[in-house]
Every structure is written in C-alpha cells, then in structure tokens.
Amino acid sequence: MAKKKVKRKELLKEPDEFLTFSARAFNWLHANRNKLLTAGVIIGALIVLYLAGWGYWRYTNKKAQQTYNQAYSILLKSLNPEASPEEWKKAEQGFKRVFEDYGLSKVASLALPEAAMAVYLQGRYDEAIKLYQEFLQDMVEEYQYQSLTKLAIATCFEAKGDAASAKAILQEVLQGPKGPFRAFAHLSLARLYSSTSERDKAKESLEKFIEDLPDSPFIPMAKAMLQRLSR
Known part of the structure; x- marks a missing residue:
C-alpha cells in the first residue's frame, strides 16, 4: 500500500500554533544559515531545531492517536457477527495509516497488531502473520506482548491449515x-x-x-x- 503523504495545506488546517512556529523556525534557520557562525548562535539554533522537531512529534502523536481511536472504534464494531467485510477493511486502512503516516508516534507500534487482526478477519492470514511478526520485533523485551502475539500468530497458522x-x-x-x-x-x-x-x-x-x-x-x-x- 502506497504511503499517503500529509500535505502542507492539511497540516496548517490544524489549530496548532506550536506547529506553525516550528515551520517558521525552520524557514528562519534556512534564510540565516550564513550568519549562524558563532558557537552561541549555533547552540541557540540547535535549541530552535529541537523545539521544532518536538512540535512535529507532538503533532504526529495527536493525529496518530485520533486516527488510532477511530480505527479501533470501527474494529470493535466489526467484531459483531453481523459485521460486513467492508468494516474490517475500514479498520485495516485506519490502523495502517497510523504506522505508515505517523511512524514516529507513540501508538504506531500498537497499530500493527490491530491491523493484523483486521486483516485476519478478512482471511488474509499470511499478511496478518507478517504484521504480527513486525510487532514482535518492536516488543523484543516485553515478554507478555511476545506471548500474546505468538498466540495470535499460531491462530493464523491454524486458520490457514498449517498445524505444524x-x-x-x-x-x-x-x-x-x-x-x-x-x-x-x-x-x-x-x-x-x-x-x-x-x-x-x-x-x-x-x-x-x-x-x-x-x-x-x-x-x-x-x-x-x-x-x-x-x-
């Protein structure tokens, strides 16, 4: 699936003054790069860069959490026996958007097993296994997540007829x-x-x-x- 880029116009629609400041900070640094020669000014510039990066990080977390919550709500509804495959697909797309468009956010890794669940419900077991395995790599030191995820992978293998x-x-x-x-x-x-x-x-x-x-x-x-x- 191709990664959907967030357009600048969409970024500026958010009422986030800090993000606007971040963009201005980068522009100022670029315009004045030849003047930033003394150690003191360089340190000041690094602080501005750090704040700008933190502003973008905060923005991605906010948007990622919103996207994750929407997808999670859809997934819960799709677990209803009367749910349609279209709802599973919507949940899958929402979770994939979290880790593809907002990979630096806190919830990016957590969206992987949720996307895997949505894919599993659609009968695409190999893809679900791959997503679960990616999550395993992110949770190397969290043995409880490891155990639960391996149980999910075993379920996928069983569903595809690979009991061994x-x-x-x-x-x-x-x-x-x-x-x-x-x-x-x-x-x-x-x-x-x-x-x-x-x-x-x-x-x-x-x-x-x-x-x-x-x-x-x-x-x-x-x-x-x-x-x-x-x-």
Whole structure:
C-alpha cells in the first residue's frame, strides 16, 4: 500500500500554533544559515531545531492517536457477527495509516497488531502473520506482548491449515517465561494435537499444563479435556 503523504495545506488546517512556529523556525534557520557562525548562535539554533522537531512529534502523536481511536472504534464494531467485510477493511486502512503516516508516534507500534487482526478477519492470514511478526520485533523485551502475539500468530497458522507451524509457535510460548498467557498456549497445543489425531501428545500437553500451572483457573477445563481424551 502506497504511503499517503500529509500535505502542507492539511497540516496548517490544524489549530496548532506550536506547529506553525516550528515551520517558521525552520524557514528562519534556512534564510540565516550564513550568519549562524558563532558557537552561541549555533547552540541557540540547535535549541530552535529541537523545539521544532518536538512540535512535529507532538503533532504526529495527536493525529496518530485520533486516527488510532477511530480505527479501533470501527474494529470493535466489526467484531459483531453481523459485521460486513467492508468494516474490517475500514479498520485495516485506519490502523495502517497510523504506522505508515505517523511512524514516529507513540501508538504506531500498537497499530500493527490491530491491523493484523483486521486483516485476519478478512482471511488474509499470511499478511496478518507478517504484521504480527513486525510487532514482535518492536516488543523484543516485553515478554507478555511476545506471548500474546505468538498466540495470535499460531491462530493464523491454524486458520490457514498449517498445524505444524502453529504447534511450533505454541512451543515457543511454553519455553518462555511464565505469564498470564501460558495457559492458553497449553490448551491450544492440546487442542491442536487432538485435532490432528495425536491423542497421546494432547494428553501429555494437558498433563504438563496441570503440573506447570496448578493454580490456573483453567485447570478444570484441562482436566475435562484430559478425561475426554482418556476414554
């Protein structure tokens, strides 16, 4: 998708005096570049440049948050069983605009998994996986985000019929630090093994779950699944 540029006329429509100052600051620096020779003036110029950059950063955050909120509202409505594919597409376009047009904003990274969800709903699983993987790279040190995102990737692989890749991703979650999403990985892995007629591996996964997370609220569900598989 081609990146849509924000036109100068659209920027100036915003009632943001700081942004207007930023533009004037850059223009002044360019017009007086030959005069900025002394150390003191150079430092002053750098401060102006910093303020100008901060003004643009503030602007992109404001616009990005507005765009993100609009797309998120559309996505929530699109989760209704009666939602149309057009609504999923609108949500996708909104989130993609956040990280394509406002990549320096705070919410740019958070828009990636939301866009992936909208793409997933449209059945474009490979593209959804790619977006989730981009988000993983941004959240290298946030293991809970990592775990949740890997669960989403496993779901995409399962949806496209690639059970082997889904199982491999779930194993990665289980080999990582313990967290609130570990139980879902255990249960999902057991369900996948069961769906591919690997009953022994499904039972083994459930037994490991019960041993690994004895205080999990999902233990009754795991025991019920184990009982059903043991018949």
